[in-house]
Amino acid sequence: xxxxxxxxxxAALLLTASTAALAAEPIRVGVVTPLSGTYTPxxxxxxWGLELAAKEIxxxxxxxxxxxxxxxxxxxxxxxxxxxxxxxxxxxxxxDFLTGTVNSGSTLAVGQVAERNDRLIATTVSFADSITAxxxxxxxxxxxxxxxxxxxxLAEWLSKEKPKSKVFYLGPDYEMGRSTVAAFKKAATxxxxxxxxxxxxxxxNKDYSQYFGQLRASRPAxxxxxxxxxxxxxxxxxxxxxxxxxxxxxxxxxxxxxSQNIGAIGKAAEGFVTGVGYSPEIDTPANKAFxxxxxxxxxxxxxxxxxxxxxxxxxxxxxVEKAGATDTASVRKxxxxxxxxxxxxxxxxRAGDHQAVQDMYAVRVTGGKFTIVGSVPGEAAIxxxxxxxx
Amino acid sequence: xxxxxxxxxxxxxxxDAVHAIAVLFFTAALALGALGWWAGDSFYLRLAxxxxxxxxxxxSVDILLGYTGLLSLGQALWFGVGAYTSAVILRDVxxxxxxxxxxxxxxxxxxxxxxxxxxxxxxxxxxxxxxxxLAQVVAxxxxxxxELGASDGLIGVPEITIPLGFATVDAANPAGFFxxxxxxxxxxxxxxxxxxxxxxxxxxxxxxANEKRVPFLGFNPLVHRMLAYVxxxxxxxxxxxxxxxxxxxxxxxxxxxxxxxxAVITVIVGGVGTLIGPxxxxxxxxxxxxxxxxxTEHHLIVIGVLFMLSVVVMPKGLVGxxxxxxxxxxxxxxSPR
Numbered sequence: 001x002x003x004x005x006x007x008x009x010x011a012a013l014l015l016t017a018s019t020a021a022l023a024a025e026p027i028r029v030g031v032v033t034p035l036s037g038t039y040t041p042x043x044x045x046x047x048w049g050l051e052l053a054a055k056e057i058x059x060x061x062x063x064x065x066x067x068x069x070x071x072x073x074x075x076x077x078x079x080x081x082x083x084x085x086x087x088x089x090x091x092x093x094x095x096d097f098l099t100g101t102v103n104s105g106s107t108l109a110v111g112q113v114a115e116r117n118d119r120l121i122a123t124t125v126s127f128a129d130s131i132t133a134x135x136x137x138x139x140x141x142x143x144x145x146x147x148x149x150x151x152x153x154l155a156e157w158l159s160k161e162k163p164k165s166k167v168f169y170l171g172p173d174y175e176m177g178r179s180t181v182a183a184f185k186k187a188a189t190x191x192x193x194x195x196x197x198x199x200x201x202x203x204x205n206k207d208y209s210q211y212f213g214q215l216r217a218s219r220p221a222x223x224x225x226x227x228x229x230x231x232x233x234x235x236x237x238x239x240x241x242x243x244x245x246x247x248x249x250x251x252x253x254x255x256x257x258x259s260q261n262i263g264a265i266g267k268a269a270e271g272f273v274t275g276v277g278y279s280p281e282i283d284t285p286a287n288k289a290f291x292x293x294x295x296x297x298x299x300x301x302x303x304x305x306x307x308x309x310x311x312x313x314x315x316x317x318x319x320v321e322k323a324g325a326t327d328t329a330s331v332r333k334x335x336x337x338x339x340x341x342x343x344x345x346x347x348x349x350r351a352g353d354h355q356a357v358q359d360m361y362a363v364r365v366t367g368g369k370f371t372i373v374g375s376v377p378g379e380a381a382i383x384x385x386x387x388x389x390x
Numbered sequence: 391x392x393x394x395x396x397x398x399x400x401x402x403x404x405x406d407a408v409h410a411i412a413v414l415f416f417t418a419a420l421a422l423g424a425l426g427w428w429a430g431d432s433f434y435l436r437l438a439x440x441x442x443x444x445x446x447x448x449x450s451v452d453i454l455l456g457y458t459g460l461l462s463l464g465q466a467l468w469f470g471v472g473a474y475t476s477a478v479i480l481r482d483v484x485x486x487x488x489x490x491x492x493x494x495x496x497x498x499x500x501x502x503x504x505x506x507x508x509x510x511x512x513x514x515x516x517x518x519x520x521x522x523x524l525a526q527v528v529a530x531x532x533x534x535x536x537e538l539g540a541s542d543g544l545i546g547v548p549e550i551t552i553p554l555g556f557a558t559v560d561a562a563n564p565a566g567f568f569x570x571x572x573x574x575x576x577x578x579x580x581x582x583x584x585x586x587x588x589x590x591x592x593x594x595x596x597x598x599a600n601e602k603r604v605p606f607l608g609f610n611p612l613v614h615r616m617l618a619y620v621x622x623x624x625x626x627x628x629x630x631x632x633x634x635x636x637x638x639x640x641x642x643x644x645x646x647x648x649x650x651x652x653a654v655i656t657v658i659v660g661g662v663g664t665l666i667g668p669x670x671x672x673x674x675x676x677x678x679x680x681x682x683x684x685x686t687e688h689h690l691i692v693i694g695v696l697f698m699l700s701v702v703v704m705p706k707g708l709v710g711x712x713x714x715x716x717x718x719x720x721x722x723x724x725s726p727r
Contacts, residue, residue, distance in 0.1 A: 035687035036687055036688075036689070036690055072687075073683065073684060074683055074687045074689065078641075078643045078648070079543055079639065079641040079643060080637070080641060080643055080644060083637050083639070084437065084440065084680070085683070087432075087433050087436060087437075088433055088437075088680065088684070090433075091432050091433035092433050103541075104541075104542050105541060105542045105543045105641045105642075105643070108542055108543070108545045108639070109543065109545055109637070109638075109639045109641065111545075112545050112546070112638050112639060113638075116549075116562075116638070128542060130542065135542075135545065174533070174534050175533070175534045175535075175536060175540040175541055176540075176541060
């Protein structure tokens with residue numbers, strides 16, 4: 001079988017050829033991630049994060065004395081392709097562990113493949129709450145923050161910054177858009193804020209001014225939006241033209257303003273606040289070392305996908321070394337409740353639903369860059385365990 | 391061998407060569423399936439099963455494109471209707487193979503009639519656009535319907551056992567389910583090949599050649615186009631109904647243009663208007679995608695270049711390219727068509 005082992009890992013293996021690690025049978029980790037299509041930038045971060053971690057782990061003697069070997073497959077962000085590639089890695093590639101899926105459809109479908117093949121997977125990107133709630137699986141772990149944690153962190157920050165504020169909600173009119181608005185609304189209302197209005201604009205909307213009358217009339221102190229991509233560019237630019245951004249705090253989902261569209265939004269993005277699980281700005285020695293190594297290797301800053309993927313291999317390493325084996329049952333048992341160090345700080349894998357608990361951050365756009373304006377301890381953002389399957 | 395080696399009495403019959411390829415293909419598939427079973431393989435058998443399932447979709451495109459002369463850019467719609475119907479039945483009603491297939495036929499015939507009435511109002515490029523649009527609309531609706539799993543799709547379709555009367559096939563058994571799907575595709579091929587040789591099929595070919603003249607022969611072209619459309623929808627839906635049995639989930643991506651487009655490419659590479667060409671094409675392209683996809687992330691470029699080369703070198707597709715040669719071998723000295 002052809003194995004798409006990357007140059008970096010090969011180089012890393014060659015570097016460590018003299019150590020004892022290579023003498024042992026490698027531990028294979030399959031990576032099913034989008035390497036082509038719309039989600040390529042995310043897949044790229046996943047790949048860089050994993051490759052950097054594998055290089056470091058192998059240079060330090062591997063996992064329980066065995067080197068890590070990464071095997072990549074392109075899932076094209078299509079669950080139908082992802083399950084096929086996952087089966088290939090499980091059955092032909094004989095991987096011990098699998099990760100990389102980006103859209104939640106792929107994660108759920110691949111999780112089912114893992115169940116039927118008695119293997120473990122973890123996602124480092126998908127944030128749909130269902131993966132570790134009503135659709136949880138004993139074979140699926142999530143090391144990144146889910147949507148609920150992001151909105152809980154933002155709501156927590158908002159309740160401290162602007163207690164009992166009047167919030168107006170503007171979301172894109174599709175399933176994901178509606179569920180993100182609903183999730184944040186619940187979190188914010190629980191913390192004492194009041195809803196003064198709600199509209200859903202079509203995806204790819206060209207003109208938002210039709211909603212501005214309603215927005216002005218309800219006199220909100222805060223606007224929550226979960227539009228993304230170019231929709232955010234149009235929404236915020238038009239709001240600035242109409243002078244609506246004065247005395248209004250704009251908060252939103254983590255995908256609303258990103259490094260990809262912040263340039264196009266320009267000044268109108270100033271002051272936007274969101275809740276995230278990672279920022280390169282985190283001021284800890286571990287994160288500084290990680291950002292430095294990442295930038296030196298790939299010429300770009302890591303984003304949350306890169307950081308969470310990097311942390312994943314340390315999670316796997318910790319679990320395998322705790323279990324003293326690589327078989328599914330022992331590793332699963334070791335993973336449940338384990339604590340491990342990541343650039344974001346120490347994370348804990350909750351045993352009840354396989355969701356990582358981590359500190360969350362509120363970040364604000366200042367001078368065109370995200371700066372941390374507050375942090376929320378992991379326990380305050382995690383929410384109840386809603387998994388009943390195991 | 392089932393092939394009649396005696397020279398054809400009068401006309402060299404074009405289908406003989408195609409049937410020979412079909413017999414060859416299904417024999418080879420059986421042999422490889424047996425090999426896979428003997429080797430205890432699971433991945434390749436299941437990949438081949440998936441290739442055969444998508445072969446059903448490609449055959450349905452061929453009924454429209456190769457025989458009736460209608461390019462459907464939205465055939466994935468019917469594949470998706472079958473897949474979702476089957477998934478919902480198996481998950482929420484009863485884990486019964488026959489119920490899922492029966493419900494698929496009923497739903498598709500009803501929905502296909504409605505779709506056909508819309509799409510058959512127009513011809514040519516407009517037909518292509520309407521079919522494309524219909525598929526996009528339904529895909530978006532499914533994508534946003536929480537009851538159908540929305541963008542995440544439906545997981546948790548159980549692994550069923552299929553009673554066949556004389557034996558019981560376990561869908562989780564790679565070799566068993568491969569054999570079942572192979573038999574179904576062979577049956578579909580045989581039935582469709584028979585139908586296309588019958589007066590019904592000849593009327594479709596007449597519609598492709600010159601639709602305005604068909605009424606002069608006493609046939610109603612619209613009725614035949616409708617029948618061809620509903621038939622093709624059902625073939626695609628039956629193939630789609632097998633998908634969740636194999637993979638255990640459905641997702642809206644199955645209805646997207648990528649699926650429809652791949653089916654058209656499969657038909658063109660395999661050979662338009664041959665029925666077996668799409669089956670051969672599906673198996674080849676699925677194998678190619680799996681191998682090239684592992685080899686490089688630029689697999690789409692590689693597949694695209696191969697597709698262009700195959701269209702330039704073999705404009706009639708794989709089966710179309712070997713047919714004249716095989717025909718000569720089968721019918722002695724007579725010249726190919």
